[in-house]
Amino acid sequence: MAGDIETGIDLMRLEEGLDTGPVAMRELVPIRPEDTAGDLTNRLATIAAELAKLGLSKLGSGRLEFTEQSSHGVTYAHKIEKAEAEIDWTQPADRVRNHIHGLSPSPGAFSNLSLRLTTDRLKVLRAEVVAGSGVPGTILDKTMTVACGDGAVRLLEVQRPGGIVVQGHELMRQQSLSRGVTFKPREQASSSDEESP
Numbered sequence: 239m240a241g242d243i244e245t246g247i248d249l250m251r252l253e254e255g256l257d258t259g260p261v262a263m264r265e266l267v268p269i270r271p272e273d274t275a276g277d278l279t280n281r282l283a284t285i286a287a288e289l290a291k292l293g294l295s296k297l298g299s300g301r302l303e304f305t306e307q308s309s310h311g312v313t314y315a316h317k318i319e320k321a322e323a324e325i326d327w328t329q330p331a332d333r334v335r336n337h338i339h340g341l342s343p344s345p346g347a348f349s350n351l352s353l354r355l356t357t358d359r360l361k362v363l364r365a366e367v368v369a370g371s372g373v374p375g376t377i378l379d380k381t382m383t384v385a386c387g388d389g390a391v392r393l394l395e396v397q398r399p400g401g402i403v404v405q406g407h408e409l410m411r412q413q414s415l416s417r418g419v420t421f422k423p424r425e426q427a428s429s430s431d432e433e434s435p
Contacts, residue, residue, distance in 0.1 A: 330387055357422065
């Protein structure tokens, strides 16, 4: 979500503090623009298993050496609140994409969209930055490109409540959505829902 370009796995000795033990081995992994948190979790799990296997082998032969971690620049990630999962279309396109990918598949970034007679909380699971401009939150074309504060994102994978994951352009076809439809901020969506009979 922060736009970092790499992450990684540390093999470390546990201490009483949270992630404070000395490190024996480290593997850095690039974060690609198309990676979601789920994609990274799968890649990191495979790397962690290999690192653990190699670490155990070195430990068994007495070749595993530990180095104290630096405390410089250490921060703790706070728990993500539900309200933080809502997409802010006024942000630049790359930040919107990072927000979507950082929350995919769970809890999932979302935005409210009027579909026929209801307003659905549409979960967005995958997006890509593309050229485009317009009023933030407005659908620009039939491929479900949505304008951001600067640039646009194409919604590649979306999910309606209780539904299956579909491609953005497929949802547009299923729901007969057209260019110009706009995602609603949560406050606006809830007030219009309250006003309807």
